[in-house]
Amino acid sequence: xxxxxxxxxxxxxxxxxxxxxxxxxxxxxxxxxxxxxxxxxxxxxxxxxxxxxxxxxxxxxxxxxxxxxxxxxxxxxxxxxxx
Amino acid sequence: xxxxxxxxxxxxxxxxxxxxxxxxxxxxxxxxxxxxxxxxxxxxxxxxxxxxxxxxxxxxxxxxxxxxxxxxxxxxxxxxxxxxxxxxxxxxxxxxxxxxxxxxxxxxxxxxxxxxxxxxxxxxxxxxxxxxxxxxxxxxxxxxxxxxxxxxxxxxxxxxxxxxxxxxxxxxxxxxxxxxxxxxxxxxxxxxxxxxxxxxxxxxxxxxxxxxxxxxxxxxxxxxxxxxxxxxxxxxxxxxxxxxxxxxxxxxxxxxxxxxxxxxxxxxxxxxxxxxxxxxxxxxxxxxxxxxxxxxxxxxxxxxxxxxxxxxxxxxxxxxxxxxxxxxxxxxxxxxxxxxxxxxxxxxxxxxxxxxxxxxxxxxxxxxxxxxxxxxxxxxxxxxxxxxxxxxxxxxxxxxxxxxxxxxxxxxxxxxxxxxxxxxxxxxxxxxxxxxxxxxxxxxxxxxxxxxxxxxxxxxxxxxxxxxxxxxxxxxxxxxxxxxxxxxxxxxxxxxxxxxxxxxxxxxxxxxxxxxxxxxxxxxxxxxxxxxxxxxxxxxxxxxxxxxxxxxxxxxxxxxxxxxxxxxxxxx
Numbered sequence: 001x002x003x004x005x006x007x008x009x010x011x012x013x014x015x016x017x018x019x020x021x022x023x024x025x026x027x028x029x030x031x032x033x034x035x036x037x038x039x040x041x042x043x044x045x046x047x048x049x050x051x052x053x054x055x056x057x058x059x060x061x062x063x064x065x066x067x068x069x070x071x072x073x074x075x076x077x078x079x080x081x082x083x
Numbered sequence: 084x085x086x087x088x089x090x091x092x093x094x095x096x097x098x099x100x101x102x103x104x105x106x107x108x109x110x111x112x113x114x115x116x117x118x119x120x121x122x123x124x125x126x127x128x129x130x131x132x133x134x135x136x137x138x139x140x141x142x143x144x145x146x147x148x149x150x151x152x153x154x155x156x157x158x159x160x161x162x163x164x165x166x167x168x169x170x171x172x173x174x175x176x177x178x179x180x181x182x183x184x185x186x187x188x189x190x191x192x193x194x195x196x197x198x199x200x201x202x203x204x205x206x207x208x209x210x211x212x213x214x215x216x217x218x219x220x221x222x223x224x225x226x227x228x229x230x231x232x233x234x235x236x237x238x239x240x241x242x243x244x245x246x247x248x249x250x251x252x253x254x255x256x257x258x259x260x261x262x263x264x265x266x267x268x269x270x271x272x273x274x275x276x277x278x279x280x281x282x283x284x285x286x287x288x289x290x291x292x293x294x295x296x297x298x299x300x301x302x303x304x305x306x307x308x309x310x311x312x313x314x315x316x317x318x319x320x321x322x323x324x325x326x327x328x329x330x331x332x333x334x335x336x337x338x339x340x341x342x343x344x345x346x347x348x349x350x351x352x353x354x355x356x357x358x359x360x361x362x363x364x365x366x367x368x369x370x371x372x373x374x375x376x377x378x379x380x381x382x383x384x385x386x387x388x389x390x391x392x393x394x395x396x397x398x399x400x401x402x403x404x405x406x407x408x409x410x411x412x413x414x415x416x417x418x419x420x421x422x423x424x425x426x427x428x429x430x431x432x433x434x435x436x437x438x439x440x441x442x443x444x445x446x447x448x449x450x451x452x453x454x455x456x457x458x459x460x461x462x463x464x465x466x467x468x469x470x471x472x473x474x475x476x477x478x479x480x481x482x483x484x485x486x487x488x489x490x491x492x493x494x495x496x497x498x499x500x501x502x503x504x505x506x507x508x509x510x511x512x513x514x515x516x517x518x519x520x521x522x523x524x525x526x527x528x529x530x531x532x533x534x535x536x537x538x539x540x541x542x543x544x545x546x547x548x549x550x551x552x553x554x555x556x557x558x559x560x561x562x563x564x565x566x567x568x569x570x571x572x573x574x575x576x577x578x579x580x581x582x583x584x585x586x587x588x589x590x591x592x593x594x595x596x597x598x599x600x601x602x603x604x605x606x607x608x609x610x611x612x613x614x615x616x617x618x619x620x621x622x623x624x625x626x627x628x629x630x631x632x633x634x635x636x637x638x639x640x641x642x643x644x645x646x647x648x649x650x651x652x653x654x655x
Contacts, residue, residue, distance in 0.1 A: 015568075018506040036507055039337065043278060043567040050564045060278065 001074040010070075013048045014041050027069045042067060054082035084479035085309035086247050088470070089317040090172070092165025093415040094158055095300030095402045096131035099143075100165055105419050108427045109446055113401045115284055115296050121266045124562060125275065127282045130266060131298025131403025133158060144222070151205050152218055153188035154299075158408075159219040159263030162301035166259060167223070170305035170317055175224040178305075179255040181246045182216040182231050183238030183262030185407040185574055190267045196558045199632075203639035211543060212575060213597035215263065227255060230604045233407070233545065233575035233596040235460035236369075238262050239302065240410025240468055241593055244326045246306055248611050251479045256311045261411030263301035269553060270406065271297055272562045273570030277336060285372030285404075287397035288381065288442045290434035295371040298403025302411035304418070309474070321418055324358065324453060324471035327351025330538070330583040330592035331463025336571045337375050342383030344465035345369070345457065347589055349387050352455060352467040356475060360391040363469070364451040365426045367417045368442070369459045370397020371404050380457065381440050393455075396429035396443045410458035414468065417454040421470055424450045461571070462580025464592055481614045482655065489530035489620075489652040494522040498648075504585070511572050513548045515628045516581065518648035523582050523622060530652035536618035537591035538583045539609050541601030542626040544633070544644060545575030551630045578626045591618060601625070602649065613655045625649035 007021035010030075014037065024035065030045075031037050042063050049055040049066075055077065057063050066076045093100065096114025097107040107114065118130045133140075140157040141148055144164075159182070167175065188209030195202035208214060216231045232241045239262025246258035274280045274297060281294035312319055329351065331344025338345070353360065369380055377397075384392055398416050405412050420427060426449055429442035452472045459465040500509060500517040503524045509517055527533065553569040576594040583592050591612060595604035602625035609621035627647040637643055 015510045016506070017510060038334070040277075040335075040511075040567055040571055043276065046278075047276070047564050047566055 001078045003070055003074055006070060006074055009048055009052060013044050024070060026071045029069060030067050053077050055080050084251060084477050085474055086250055086306055086323040086477060087309050087312050087319045088304050088306055088321045088418060089312050089319060090166040090170025090305035091320065091415045091418055092162040092169065093302040093412060094133060094161045095405060095412050096133060096298055097401055099161065101415065101419060104416065105423065108401060108416065108419065109425065111428050111430060111446060113430050115403050121268065121271060123268060123271060128280045129284055129296045131296060131405065132266060133299055146222065151209065153209050153215055154190045154265035155184055155186055155188065155215045155263045156218040158265055158299065158301040159215065160222045162261065162263065163219055163223050163259060163303045166303040166305050172305060175226050175259065177257055178226050179228040179246060179249060179258040180216065180220055180226040181242040181258055181260045182219065183242040183407050183410065184212045184215050184231065184264055185233050185235055185238060186264045186267050186270060187212040187215040189269045190265050193268050193554060193557065196554050199636060203636045207636055207640035207642055211596065211598065213543060216597065219263065229597065230595055230600065231597040233594050234464035235462060235574045235576050236406045237410055237458040237460035237464045237466045238407035240414060240456065240458035240466045241328060243304065243306065243411065243414065243468060244328055244466060245608060247323055247326065248615060250306065250308060251477060252481055252611050252614050257305065257307035259303055260306055261301065261303035262408040264299055264406045264408040266297060266299040268557060268562065272557060272565050273553065276565040276567040276570055279373045281372060284431045285400055286431040286433060287370035287372045287400055287429055288377050288436060288440060289432045290436050292372045292374060292377060294373050295399065296403040298405040300402065300405045300412055301408050302415045304411065304414065321421055322471040322473065322475040323477065324469040324475040325352045325356030326466065326468040327355065328466045328591050328593065329589050330580065331465055332583045332587055332589050333463055335577065335580060336461055338379035338459065338463065340379065340382065342379040343589060344463045345380050345383035345459060346386050348465040348467040349383065349455065349457065352469050356469045358453060358469065360388040363393045363453050363455045365420055365454045366393055366395035367413050367454065367456045368395050368397045369457040370399055372399060381436060381438050385438065394426045394443045394447060396427055398427050400430035410466070413458065414456050417456045417470055421451050421454050421472055424448060460576065461574050462576045464576055464580060482616050484655045486610055486613055486653055486655050489654055490526040491651045492522045492526040492529065494518040494525065494648045511568055513546065513628055515626065515646050515648050516578060519578055519624060519626050519650065520582065520585065522648045522650035523624065526622065526650035526652045532620060532652060534586055534588055535590065535620040535622045535652065537609060537612060537621040538579050538588055539605040539621055540579040540594045540624040540626055541603065541605035542575055542578060542594065542596055543598050543601050544627060545596060546573050546577050547628050547633050548630045549573045551632050578624055582622065582624065609653055620652065620654040623651045623653060
């Protein structure tokens with residue numbers, strides 16, 4: 001799983017203008033203190049996982065675990081991707 | 084001055100008319116079941132559907148089968164007729180018609196979207212919120228004045244409030260008020276994308292609640308001055324005792340933890356009615372059954388009522404959440420409760436929430452003298468209204484001072500929005516919405532004001548860019564994996580609530596969506612509130628987005644909108 005590609009996909013999905021992949025740390029939290037994203041952004045990441053990788057997360061709790069950082073997300077995608 | 088209710092009509096999943104509704108409420112029979120009419124593959128989400136096809140509704144209404152009407156309008160016509168019949172009004176030429184809707188003709192638009200080029204005429208004619216008001220009126224009669232309010236799920240209750248303010252300022256003496264909304268794949272799947280639709284029946288105020296069930300329907304009331312009702316010997320069903328409208332100013336689709344908007348709306352209603360918390364005998368709560376709403380609303384109720392919290396229930400456990408029609412559906416239910424002396428049950432409740440509040444679990448027979456009805460919407464558009472059994476006098480004192488325009492700003496394409504918001508704040512805003520933010524801040528700067536008492540917007544098409552994008556996604560990709568951002572930003576009240584959130588403005592907030600008159604209607608509301616002394620200043624916004632796909636539809640139908648990002652500051 002390429003972290004740079006994933007960061008680019010996150011930027012596009014959340015329409016984060018003026019943010020480049022270099023601005024997103026691999027192990028920094030995506031929510032809360034990190035980029036300042038909110039619950040709707042989390043839902044957008046659900047859609048990203050489903051569309052790009054064929055992964056359907058069960059609920060928001062599972063989302064919280066997966067979206068801890070780009071590293072965590074990449075790891076989860078490697079293990080669960082269906083496309 | 085006294086404002087009374089002389090007629091009411093309702094259609095929902097509980098049936099057609101007040102009698103059916105009352106029977107089902109008293110016997111604790113919910114109208115929530117798997118979708119049958121809505122053409123969704125997601126039957127796992129129960130809905131409060133009116134179990135009649137459009138053809139059946141037309142036949143019941145005596146409307147020819149090939150008439151092109153949205154389901155929203157059909158439901159509206161049905162409830163409007165019942166309300167006017169009860170009030171014994173045949174000629175509506177003296178009445179104002181204040182209608183609430185957001186979905187409008189979306190059911191028709193989404194059915195035609197895959198071949199939209201062939202259906203441009205009817206899509207453009209039916210799509211807007213305002214056009215559904217006009218179509219209802221076509222089958223009812225020629226009103227003295229019509230407008231449409233679109234504050235998402237509080238639209239119908241805000242219609243009642245608007246009419247009362249118009250009556251208090253002598254702009255009319257009688258009005259037909261309420262709202263209509265049909266289910267659509269657009270908002271059903273939009274709510275699904277927000278993950279707030281339950282696969283279970285909704286369980287408002289229960290710790291294990293998992294979300295809401297959508298519903299549909301329409302409800303209208305005839306409100307008029309007591310003088311007018313008495314002069315025409317119309318029976319008085321109830322009195323309008325007080326009301327409030329406030330903005331939570333927190334988030335487009337989430338309520339604040341302390342329920343500030345809800346608290347302020349209820350507090351204003353109590354103050355206006357000159358009542359103490361103990362005088363309220365029943366609260367018909369907004370109670371959607373989402374974890375967020377019920378927690379926030381509970382906090383607001385506890386803050387205001389303390390240990391005097393009256394019996395409360397959410398009748399969405401019967402009807403589902405009929406979104407823009409919910410406010411008037413629940414106001415008619417509140418009226419039935421008041422008239423027949425009972426508190427409706429809060430069905431499906433199982434476990435107390437952390438705050439240990441428990442709603443009324445079974446129909447409770449009890450004489451009621453005051454009922455408070457809550458109706459909240461996306462963007463934190465929160466409203467409350469109190470019905471009284473006994474006469475209540477409302478102030479009709481008006482301030483005769485000329486209204487001054489302190490600033491009137493229209494921003495063009497060259498606007499530098501980055502001066503006013505961060506990229507993170509801008510990420511969900513269309514280009515014209517960014518321009519509107521610029522207009523709003525510049526107008527405040529010119530007016531030398533940091534804030535205002537009210538934010539009121541007029542927009543015909545609302546957030547058409549995101550609506551079209553979601554329609555495209557729905558048509559091309561189906562019901563799954565839809566982008567939640569498109570839905571959350573698609574309601575007509577997005578501009579008004581966005582500005583209020585940015586200004587941290589908890590004041591009055593409303594959105595008008597009635598064709599070319601939208602901005603004028605917003606301005607009229609601001610002037611009315613200034614006259615009544617309810618506010619000292621207002622920011623009035625005019626907003627139209629341009630979307631290429633939609634423009635092509637309009638061109639084919641011989642119409643055209645222009646982009647608009649206008650902000651006006653008025654005071655007296």
